[in-house]
Amino acid sequence: xxxxxxxxxxxxxxxxxxxxxxxxxxxxxxxxxxxxxxxxxxxxxxxxxxxxxxxxxxxxxxxxxxxxxxxxxxxxxxxxxxxxxxxxxxxxxxxxxxxxxxxxxxxxxxxxxxxxxxxxxxxxxxxxxxxxxxxxxxxxxxxxxxxxxxxxxxxxxxxxxxxxxxxxxxxxxxxxxxxxxxxxxxxxxxxxxxxxxxxxxxxxxxxxxxxxxxxxxxxxxxxxxxxxxxxxxxxxxxxxxxxxxxxxxxxxxxxxxxxxxxxxxxxxxxxxxxxx
Amino acid sequence: xxxxxxxxxxxxxxxxxxxxxxxxxxxxxxxxxxxxxxxxxxxxxxxxxxxxxxxxxxxxxxxxxxxxxxxxxxxxxxxxxxxxxxxxxxxxxxxxxxxxxxxxxxxxxxxxxxxxxxxxxxxxxxxxxxxxxxxxxxxxxxxxxxxxxxxxxxxxxxxxxxxxxxxxxxxxxxxxxxxxxxxxxxxxxx
Ligand SMILES: C[S@@+](CC[C@H](N)C(=O)[O-])C[C@H]1O[C@@H](n2cnc3c(N)ncnc32)[C@H](O)[C@@H]1O
Numbered sequence: 439x440x441x442x443x444x445x446x447x448x449x450x451x452x453x454x455x456x457x458x459x460x461x462x463x464x465x466x467x468x469x470x471x472x473x474x475x476x477x478x479x480x481x482x483x484x485x486x487x488x489x490x491x492x493x494x495x496x497x498x499x500x501x502x503x504x505x506x507x508x509x510x511x512x513x514x515x516x517x518x519x520x521x522x523x524x525x526x527x528x529x530x531x532x533x534x535x536x537x538x539x540x541x542x543x544x545x546x547x548x549x550x551x552x553x554x555x556x557x558x559x560x561x562x563x564x565x566x567x568x569x570x571x572x573x574x575x576x577x578x579x580x581x582x583x584x585x586x587x588x589x590x591x592x593x594x595x596x597x598x599x600x601x602x603x604x605x606x607x608x609x610x611x612x613x614x615x616x617x618x619x620x621x622x623x624x625x626x627x628x629x630x631x632x633x634x635x636x637x638x639x640x641x642x643x644x645x646x647x648x649x650x651x652x653x654x655x656x657x658x659x660x661x662x663x664x665x666x667x668x669x670x671x672x673x674x675x676x677x678x679x680x681x682x683x684x685x686x687x688x689x690x691x692x693x694x695x696x697x698x699x700x701x702x703x704x705x706x707x708x709x710x711x712x713x714x
Numbered sequence: 715x716x717x718x719x720x721x722x723x724x725x726x727x728x729x730x731x732x733x734x735x736x737x738x739x740x741x742x743x744x745x746x747x748x749x750x751x752x753x754x755x756x757x758x759x760x761x762x763x764x765x766x767x768x769x770x771x772x773x774x775x776x777x778x779x780x781x782x783x784x785x786x787x788x789x790x791x792x793x794x795x796x797x798x799x800x801x802x803x804x805x806x807x808x809x810x811x812x813x814x815x816x817x818x819x820x821x822x823x824x825x826x827x828x829x830x831x832x833x834x835x836x837x838x839x840x841x842x843x844x845x846x847x848x849x850x851x852x853x854x855x856x857x858x859x860x861x862x863x864x865x866x867x868x869x870x871x872x873x874x875x876x877x878x879x880x881x882x883x884x885x886x887x888x889x890x891x892x893x894x895x896x897x898x899x900x901x902x903x904x
Contacts, residue, residue, distance in 0.1 A: 472797035472824040473806040515807045659778045659794075659805045666779065686778075688791045688805050693779040 450490035451478060457498055458507075465641045466511065468665035474511070481510045513660065514582050516550040518557045518591075518599040520655070521687045525561060525606035527704035532682050533565050536650065542571045545649045545676065547640060548657030549575040552586025556615075557606070558653070559629040564609050568632060574647065576638035587635050589625035591616075596623050640669045645676040652677055655686035655708075663693075670696040677712045684709050717745050717858075717899055718832040719782065719798065721825045723818030723848065725752040725840030727868025729764065731888055732838070736769040736787070738892030743771060744784040745834075745899045748796060748803070748825070750818045752840070755793035762789055778805045790816035797824040812844040822848025826855045833857035834898060836891065840872030846879045853880050858898060860884040862891065 444452075451474075455467045466474065482493050485503070496503045519525055536542050549555050555575045562568040577583050591599075600612040616623040638646070640657070652673050658666050673683055674696055683691075683700060685708040691697050700710035724731055728751045753761060759775065765787075766773045773787040774780075781802050782788070790796035794805040796816050811817035818837075822845065825833045835852035837845045839862060853859050859882040864870035866887040877885060886894055 470797075470799060470804040470806075472799050472804050472827070473795070473808060475827070476808065476820070476823075513806065513808050515809070656807055659807070662799075663779060663802075688775075688777050688794055690777040690780075693777070693781070693802075 447475075447490065450494070451475060454478070454490055454494045454497070457494055458504070461498055462504055463642075464504075464508065465639070468641065468662050468668075469660055470662050473513075473660065477511055477513075481507060484510070508579065509581060512579050512582075514550045514579065516553045516656075517602070518553040518595075519602035519606040519608075520554065520557075522602050522605035522607075524655075524684070524687070524707050524709070525557065527707040527709055528684070529561065529565065529607050531704045531709060532651065533567065535680070535682070536567055539650055540570065542567065542651070543647060543649045544571060544573045544651040544653070545647070546573060546575040547638070547652060547654040547673075549577050549583075549586060549635075550579075551582045551591075552589065552635075553591065554653065554655065555586060555633060556589060556625050556629055557603075559633065560603075560608070560615055561606075563629070571632050573633045574649075575633055575635050578637065578639040578641075580637055583635050583637060587630075589627075589630060590622050591625070593618055593621050593623045640672070641665060645672055647676065648678050649676055649681060650678055651682045651684070653684040655684065656689070657686075658689055659686065667695055670694045674699055674712065679712060679714060681712045682709060683712065716832070717834055718829040719825055720745050720747045720834045720836065720895060720899075721798075721822050721848075721852075722747060722749045722836040722838065723822065723840075723845040723872075724750070724838035725814075725818075725842055725844065725869070725872060727839035727841075728752070729761070731862065731868070732765055733768045734888050735838075735892045735895075736765060736771070736773075738889070739769060739771065740896060741770050742785075743896065743899070745895075746782050746784060746786050746788065748776075748782075748788045748790070748798070748821060750790045750796060750816045750821050752814050752816070752818075752842075752844070753792055755815070757792045765789070776803045776805065779803070790821065792816075795820045797821065798828050799824075800828055812842065814842070814844045818845035819848040823851045826851040826857055829857075831856035834860065834895065836860045836862075836895075837873055837876040838862045838888075838891075839867035839869050841869040842872060843875045845872060846875045849876050849880050849882070853882070858883050860886065860891065860894065863887045 603612045775791045797804045864873040
């Protein structure tokens with residue numbers, strides 16, 4: 439396919455990302471350009487600047503600007519029991535498999551503010567497997583990890599989350615899992631007992647364990663095919679044989695080089711089992 | 715030079731407008747089409763099935779990094795923005811734009827960014843302003859801009875907003891849109 443020549447703007451973005459990487463070590467060079475561009479533009483406007491080169495100057499000379507930039511660049515949208523049918527499939531297809539292990543290691547990569555981690559902890563408690571599990575919840579963004587550790591979410595969301603919990607096969611009254619305090623829902627500390635929150639960057643860090651399950655939902659969409667390949671290789675090498683990989687609803691192993699290393703175990707739910 | 719992609723945006727009333735266009739496209743229509751139809755974030759696959767009844771061109775809800783292929787129709791999935799990269803699609807869950815996710819502006823702007831004058835942008839019926847910025851960008855990059863004649867739209871707000879902001883190339887009634895697309899793409903193909 440013949441590609442159009444780079445525009446001035448594309449060159450500015452390349453220089454900006456290269457500078458941020460060389461000087462600060464944060465590597466956004468292989469993020470999906472289309473959505474990254476939108477966020478860079480909105481940040482340029484937010485900072486009251488006129489173009490990307492001006493942003494580069496500010497970023498490289500003013501560290502606080504970098505922190506604001508990092509916060510603006512990563513998309514942290516998440517929800518408890520996001521895509522309830524995924525959790526139903528997990529209960530039906532994955533839980534029986536996990537029962538056969540004496541000890542279960544789960545990696546939530548790109549966990550954002552932790553809603554998915556608490557959802558999984560609840561599911562595992564209900565399936566009476568939680569005491570045998572260790573969940574590693576990682577993200578590159580320290581700010582969201584801090585929120586995840588606190589396990590405090592807006593009370594306003596609880597009505598929606600209750601619906602999602604029930605549609606995800608929830609077996610109890612959802613309000614058993616949190617205490618309401620002012621405008622907040624504080625989740626039970628026991629849900630955190632077997633969770634380790636840690637910073638990990640999928641663009642640059644390597645594997646840190648062998649896992650039975652890796653969940654990475656709606657994170658790889660922000661990467662370009664080159665970085666996706668790196669991360670898929672990392673996941674493949676971090677999974678035990680017959681380990682489970684769970685992706686987001688609109689993600690697929692099909693467009694990656696790892697396609698043939700997995701089999702789909704729940705039609706349409708993006709749950710895959712590592713072969714051999 | 716040929717067109718690389720047709721992007722279509724619609725909201726309220728979009729289903730019947732889209733059916734009308736699809737049913738009138740020939741089976742050998744090669745230019746890929748990407749559609750944003752606003753819908754609720756929990757909606758299931760029914761839109762795809764409903765539209766598929768009106769054409770034999772394959773319609774699919776886009777998965778991340780899916781290749782853009784000739785003769786295919788692509789639908790933005792509910793609750794994700796649909797963006798164009800060189801030769802493939804990307805998705806994102808960024809904040810809604812003009813209250814919409816998927817957003818028409820996001821699709822149009824990214825398509826214009828990548829394929830420049832090789833984009834055809836089409837705005838159909840709808841009761842909001844999404845798409846206007848996107849169409850502006852398609853125009854700025856010298857792509858072709860088409861808007862449904864507001865009088866033939868179930869809801870004229872979206873077409874009117876686009877016409878007010880962009881000196882569009884074509885304002886045509888709903889039934890003329892498919893023939894126009896065929897003409898534009900055929901003419902260019904020769
Ligand atoms: C849209 S959220 C997805 C949250 C959750 N998994 C879900 O699906 O609801 C994407 C997350 O990926 C994280 N992320 C982005 N780049 C990353 C990287 N290079 N390494 C690890 N996490 C990253 C962001 O900080 C953000 O929290």
